[in-house]
Amino acid sequence: MGKGDPRSRRGKIYQGSFGKSRPKDPAKKKRQAAKKTSKR
Numbered sequence: 578m579g580k581g582d583p584r585s586r587r588g589k590i591y592q593g594s595f596g597k598s599r600p601k602d603p604a605k606k607k608r609q610a611a612k613k614t615s616k617r
Contacts, residue, residue, distance in 0.1 A: 582588035
């Protein structure tokens with residue numbers, strides 16, 4: 578659970594990768610989720 582761990586947020590920042598623990602744009606994800614629920 579540190580810089581070498583590719584599944585943790587800190588590890589992804591260190592590697593420069595993205596995934597579930599480190600989304601590329603968290604604000605965009607929130608907008609999309611709000612859009613989906615408001616349409617129903």
